[in-house]
Amino acid sequence: MTLPNGCSINTDALDQNADTQVLLEKDAVPPQCCSARLNLAILMFFGFSVVYGLRVNLSVAMVAMVNATDPGGGTNATADPACPFPAGQENGSRALRQPDGTPQYPWDSETQGWLLGSFFFGYLLTQIPGGYLAGHYGGKVFLGLGVFGTAVLTLLTPVAAGLGSHWLFALRALEGFGEGVTFPAMMAMWARWAPPLERSRLITLSGSGASFGAFLALPLTGYICEKLGWPAVFYLCGGAGCLWFVFWCALVSDDPRTHRRISKEESDYIINSIGAQGKRHGWSLPLLSMLLSVPLWTIIISQMCSNWSYYTLLTSLPTYMNDILHFDLQSNGFLSSLPYLGSFPVSVLSGVAADWLIERKVFSITNVRKIFTFLGLLLPAVFLIAVCYAGCSHILTVTFLTLSTSVGGISAAGVYVNQIDIAPRYAGFLLGVTNTFGTIPGVVAPIVTGYFTEDHTLAGWRKVFWVAAGINIGGAVIYTMFGSGEIQAWAVEDEERDEAERKSSRSTLT
Structure with a gap:
């Protein structure tokens, strides 16, 4: 990736002189195994596993929290099933058995949509x-x-739910308020820790904890609800997050320069390969240039499109499994988790593949990001459309939903890494901007789903999947047309630019 002056961001201070190239040769690169940067990625992985478990547990627990016999139209109150029951469950009771004294609430479909969002x-x-x-x-x-x-x-x-749906809504919004800083903070840390040729795999590994957390939380929530009651879900998940925090405080440092257990070889490699772009940014930001940046707006729009289908399934898939396919709660949790089991390895492997293509110069960074984003948005849309034609086939529906979310993990090495390509120094702030817009579907999609599916019909859910597929396809087209992996001029400070030009002149003279 080059600037107009011919300098590369994959070298120290945007320079391609011989000294820096030596640092990036394979023999000079410290191994990732047991390295401080890999340990950081693993801790982030478990951190995001925890927060996504905290985020999605309500999706399954909601089935247990709602009164199945409520006449107001709770989750389980479908008198005329849209599809037949799975084999072996035709004569089974759909009412969920929980320990005696476990509270349940008369929340209708619309209320549940607001709570999930x-x-x-x-x-x-x-x-x-x-x-x-x-x-x-x-x-x-x-x-x-x-x-x-x-x-x-x-x-x-559990306390908030007992006080009423408004209190639970406020508590969940407050949880989101606290969790909102996590992904931008991750990207800000990787701006100082991830060597340019390892960015894709380190960031996708740490971020894939989200899929892994969803995979674990969904079936475990169903199991815990039936064995211990739904309140235990929130006690156990909350305790896991507190335990992770102890390890995070003890083992992590903001910068390779201040890490207590990093080797000098690894520290020098990271610092020199990232160069000046690994420094903290000042209080002032080039906001006008960011506002007018086409690559940044392309990331924003594409991420919003991708997140619509992702959040639709994340928050509403357990309800679909219950209302339309009629799986019991344990089967519901397991089957709802399958898409995230597939997404986890796909996103990690996409990061490894992207770095391999960039390191061997098979494609430019821009083309690598476009390829992975296009495939990661288009393929999920194809499988969502297939769900609409699967009808009441339990096997086909589960298969297509699993494939849709699984192949969506390909975009992890595309648009979701792109902020650190176009402006490494401001990557944390830019991820905050793009994730803010990308979170809007998380608010709107569950509400829209609630309106479409108010009568619990298969036709209503088909509308949900068609809308999600169409939005995904739009995002794929937009990113392919306007996406970029090149560092932007506004992301390079004047002193860096001058130094790069001086080094380039010296290299030309010699």
Whole structure:
């Protein structure tokens, strides 16, 4: 990736001189195994596993929290089933058995839609300030406290639900408020920790914890609800987040320069390969240039399109499994988790493949990001459309939904890494901006789904899947046309640019 002056961002201070090229030769690169940067990625992986478990557990627990016999139209109150029951469950009772004394509530479909989307109302508010502060001060505190705060609030969920749906809505919004800083803080940390030729795999590995957390939380929530009652779900998940926070505080540092256990070889490699772009940004930002940046707006729009289908399934798939396919709660949780089991390895492998293509110069960074984004948005849309034609076939529906979310993991090495390509120094702030817009579907999609599916019919759910598929296809087209992997001129400070030009002149003379 080159600037107009011929300099590359994959070298120190945007320079391609011989000294820096030596640092990036394979023999000089410290191995990733047991390295500080890999350990950081693994801790982030588990952190995002926890917060996504905290985020999605309500989706399954909602089936247990709602009174199945309520005449107002709760989740389980479908008198005329849209599809036949799965084999072996035709004569089974759909009422969920929980320990005696477990409370249930008469929330209708619309109320459940608002509750499932409530998290994102708070999540919207802290993305940008979290990214800005993490880019200036460092991301360790913000990511750690984001996870810890969300975990503590999760412990209060049964109390809030008992007080009423409005209290639960407020609590979930507050959880989102705390968790909103986590992804921007992650990107701000990787701006200082991820060598340019390892960005894709380190960022996708840490971010794939989200899919892994959803995969674990969905079936475990169903199991815990039946064995211990739904309140236990929130106590156990909240406790896991508090435990993770202890390890995070003890083992993580904001910068390779201040890490207590990193080798000098690895520290020098990271610092020299990232160069000046690994420094913290100041208080002032090139906001006007960002506002007018076509590559940045392309990321925003494409991420919004991708997130619509992702959040639709994340928040509403357990309801679909219950209302339309009529799986019992344990089967519901397991089958709802399958898409995220597939997404986890796909996203990790896409990061490895993207770095391989970039390192061997098979494609430019721009083309690599476009290829992975296009496939990661188009293929899920194809499988969502297939769901609409699967009818009441339980096997085909589960297969297509699983494939849709699984292949969506390909975009992890595309649009979701792109902020650090176009402006490494401001990556945390930019992720806050793009994630803020990308969270809007998390607020709107569950509400739209609630309106479409108010009568619990297969036709209503077909509308949900068609809308999600169409939005995905639009995002794929937009990113293919306007996406870029080149560092933007506004992301390079004047002193860096002058130094790069001087080095380039010296290299030409010699």
